[in-house]
Amino acid sequence: MNKPGFFRFLFCAALLFFYSCNPQNTKTTAAEKIVHKQVAPGSFNLNSGIKFDSSHIQEFLDSMPLFKQFSKEFDTFYRANNYNYAWYDKTGLIETASALTSSLDEVAQEGVTAHIPYKDTLEELLRTTNLLKPDINTELMLTGEYFYYAKKIYAGMLDGQTDSINWYLPRKKLSYAALLTNNLSSGNIGEPRGDVTGPQYNGLKKALAHYRNIESKDDEIAIPSIKKSIKQKDSSSVVGAVKKRLFQLGYINRADTLGNVYDKNLAGIVRGLKDVYGLQQDSLLSNELITELNVPAKNRIEQIMVNMERLRWIPEDSTVTKEFILVNIPEYTLVYYENAKPVWRCGVVVGTPMNKTVIFSGDMKYVVFSPYWNVPQSIINKEVRPGMARNKNYLAAHNMEWNGGHVRQKPGPRNSLGLVKFLFPNSNNIYLHDTPSKSLFNETNRAFSHGCIRVSKPRDLAIRVLRQYPEWTPEKIDAAMQAGKENWVTLKQTIPVYIGYFTAYIDGNGEVNFRRDIYKNDDRLYSMLVQH
Structure with a gap:
């Protein structure tokens, strides 16, 4: 297989899909033109040999004031790069640009609500410019978007404000310029997370998607409160409601939702759930557990989001x-x-x-x-x-x-x-x-x-x-x-x-x-x- 040609095909197809799914994209001819371009995968090289005039950086920042907060990062990155293009090699736009646009499109999956500045402008540039030829506006726009993304996703949205909420653990210190160099070298957009925080962050990200899926169905079941705890072999309509809610939350299969008898199997699940919610360890179906199960998915989404943010600070x-x-x-x-x-x-x-x-x-x-x-x-x-x-x-x-x-x-x-x-x-x-x-x-x-x-x-x-x-x-x-x-x-x-x-x-x-x-x-x- 001709791997460079295959990767070029994938990259072009990804860009075409990205823009064809954008409801604002009416320029299908521009998208079609992208398909016929041969975009090389490329690899980041500090001395690619494709230089630009450093004055373009200040001109760009003047025209895109929301990126001025990263002026030092722009200077650090491109000075170290000898003012070479970073998002292009000699065969065109590198594939990492597609990874970045995909990451920008999926920012909500990271548990943030950040608006991506100038996203429409970037999309327009990628639709209308020749991807085989270096374009300074596209180059600097990609860098600006990367720095913004890195600040929100890798450093955390409340960078520099955690003391105001009484969080005095050491904060992560990041060089966005160094991160960009590493990401371009690897061809991936992402920050390596540690052996402790990584599984936590990824697990919460998965849970966030799960609870968003529950919320989207807009049919959450509310379990009635009970006068006294329910024990094994008791029968109650509340048991049936609990089973349906547990299925909705993903704790049991649909086949286990039948019947109103509080059986041994359900008692074991309840005991495990009490550990999940930090409640007294027993198998009684209690109002305390019902209260936790009744928390709406929206509230759990918010709870997960704030803890993902805390993990970004570590x-x-x-x-x-x-x-x-x-x-x-x-x-x-x-x-x-x-x-x-x-x-x-x-x-x-x-x-x-x-x-x-x-x-x-x-x-x-x-x-x-x-x-x-x-x-x-x-x-x-x-x-x-x-x-x-x-x-x-x-x-x-x-x-x-x-x-x-x-x-x-x-x-x-x-x-x-x-x-x-x-x-x-x-x-x-x-x-x-x-x-x-x-x-x-x-x-x-x-x-x-x-x-x-x-x-x-x-x-x-x-x-x-x-x-x-x-x-x-x-x-x-x-x-x-x-x-x-x-x-x-x-x-x-x-x-x-x-x-x-x-x-x-x-x-x-x-x-x-x-x-x-x-x-x-x-x-x-x-x-x-x-x-x-």
Whole structure:
């Protein structure tokens, strides 16, 4: 097979299809003319030998002011390219141009609402110019569209605005010029995503298409509420409605929708769904689950979109080849990663909506056994001083003492930090710690703390964090936790800790999970997205 000729045929056919499907395209003769052109596949070469006058860039930006925000990127890219054409080689427009136009046409699939500027102008240029001959307007238009696409899809639509929504995790830093060079070299339009964020982003993208398909049918079933939970062998018309809704959402096959009996098979599905929605793990058909199943597809679409945006902010970090800890606030879960794979997890308690746990990152540097709790001044003012006014023995009753003008709680089993804490020094004064209030981990919604993160399995976490330290055996860790004397261990290699906020994510089975927006962050973020 003559591969270059075959690829030329595919490229021309793709362009013809793209424009013939455009309802605004009435110039069929221009499209037909494209078919007869021989467009070579080409490959990107910094020294292709097809130069243009650099003054054309400023002239183009003056005529297309929405691209002026990328003036530095234009200069960086073309200066490095010695002002050679990038979207053409000596045989014509390269195939990557078709990949870009397809990506622009499918931007909504990436969960953004961005309007593509000058898209009609680009389409007109591709219809009316000779694709075998370099055209400076087409060249620069493709570059401008690429930079715009990269900003919205790779960097995120709220580039530079995440602090305003209390997101303080490190932001991805991108060079659009370098991205363009890589994409032209590979012949693909896309940003390589990491081993952690990639499966998450792609899974949410698939879920987005799924829920958009549900919404498009405009026939969503609403399950009636129930007075009491339904158990196995019960019969109810609500069971029939649940089955129909589960089929509509894609959780069961149509053949399983018959009958109103709550059978063993449906009970197993319900148990699995409760995990998907973060509900109490049992097989009872409850109003809590019905509420989640009744959430309209439109709402799920918005929820997925804001979490895809959050994933776009996450940088590619070399730490994924080592180890790190991720706490997902709405999931109430801590996950330990090694070599980009989740190897261990446990439940956590996070801050209340009034005392939100901050979304940020730090490097764990210390493990502190039998810790003191240095009581924050806010708690001293709100709780300790009023308690002392009521009871002169308040400090002793709570195992507290004055320490240089401040109050601290002594080490021991009643200490509010439990028997161990894990410090990643930060200005937010947030850390991971044990707690004597173990019963809180039995709750489904665990937003109870003043902002710090309580860990359900602190001993296991300590063993994992210190596993590279032979002297810290499980027996020595147990002894240090029970010693009643504070003991600091400094880690030779710090461990990154990321505290994130994701209300939709993909679990280990590839299933999209949804969690309640406990800090009411999703609506605000979605409103900001649709304004861009």
